[in-house]
Amino acid sequence: MHGMHARLPKNFVLEERLERYSRVIEPEPARWRGRWAQGCLPWIGAREGGPSRFREVRLDLGCGKGAFAVEAARREPDVLFVAMDSEPICVAYAAQRVTESGLPNVVVVPGTGMRVREYFSPGELGRIHLNFPTPFPRKRDAHLRMACMERLMDFRDVLAEGAQVCLRTDSQPLFDFMLTQVPMAGYELVWQSRDARAERPDDPSSEYEERLGAQGARVLALSAVPGPAPEHPVQTAELSLAAYLPHDLESLEGLAYAPHGMQATVANLRNRALRRG
Template sequence: MHGLHIRLPKNFVLEERLERYAAAIEPNPYGWRGLWAAACRRSDAAPFREVRLDLGCGRGGFTVEAARREPDVLFIGMDSEPICIAYAAQVGCESGLSNVVFVPGSAMRITEMFAEGELACIYLNFPTPFPRKKDSGKRTVNFERLMDYRHVLAPGGQVRLRTDSQPLFDFALTQLSIAGYEPVWTSRDARADRPDDPTSEYEVKLGGKGARVCAYVATPGEEPRDPHQTAEMSLAAYIPQDLGTYDGYAPHGMEATIQNLRNRAAKTGGDWSSGVTI
């Protein structure tokens, strides 16, 4: 998830927060591979019907709200930032829900944390766009990551992306075809099309600034025999020639990229795309 600046309260001590809300944190998630649905249940309850992963859960608002709506499903919120885990665990503990847990980790090791077919759904809510070509390997929507997701998704399992970044969304659509996924639903105004879906702190904050959410739901189709990257990797390649599209709102994490293109356009008489390598 791309980071909005988190204002820490005075005297915030990360270690103390992690200890205080440890009941909602699994510090060694790799030890539960293949066991999540049964191991996380209450002692007097049946295993969870299915397991879903909120990958890049941020402060946990979406994870907890989704868990509240489906108490027979286990929701796992994962984030690589310890501060996010601390905040998410607090939300989880205060919710009183028994079907939500938070874990430290990243998409790069997802097959080490979950067994074949263990997940029913992977949510990618507002992932970091990493607009520059040299950083593109870090994107959680790349076909390499989608190929990893195939192994941990159950038959008919889904990947669900939400982003305020139109360039990242258009890039992400190219990756679905490379990895052999079939789009079930796409939208360039997801909140209008599905107003009752759970929301996250990011969506609320960015929506207040004018963001429009692009989204897809996709499921793995036939596995490609020899997948390889064919898409343009710089997100600048997916920005419309008319930069006026972004006069009201520039996607979070891409403000500097768009400003650089505006400066290029000013120097070239309006054509910023010639020879762009951002």
């Protein structure tokens, strides 16, 4: 989840929150590698006639406060949702939401997408959700992006056949950058939209998306599946997200919502255009 940090309530003590909701937090995800579907089945599944494993395991990478994972889990009780975030505060909030929901098919994991191959075995994941990942707009920080060719190549190793990577973002530059990355990593687009909420209004949402929507942001989204793996994938796209901003004055003026992390860049381009005018 990108950098709109949650406001901490008064008397919020991170360590106390993590301890209070520790029952739904898995601090050592690597120990479940290869057995998430069976090992994380709640005790109700062990009753007579109950399932022996979850139908599928899905990763919500950058889960934020956990609203998306909880709502998705509520709709599909036979699917295990692994809600992962690298921010301890987000882990605490997500664990609280999971605990209060009472849902047995969500587990919260402190971790990073850089280590998915350590956490999951080949073919173990039925889907990876990238909900509003941090765009890291500068070229020098591009290696930190979850939405890029390099991470898509990592995801190949843990996705089941036909499994999708699903991106949702408010950042038009990151979205257009990702469209260059999908074919480089040998993926095929299944769906793309520049107004995903309008096209799929019933999809699970998050607090972050609702907050952005109130500011005038549109959700851009895509789904892609791995095709034949490229033999020698090479990054050839422009890495600075500033290169993906609209450059003509008319489009720039129509861009009422500045993508997260690029407000200063957008302001500079607008001012430059005004001076030239």
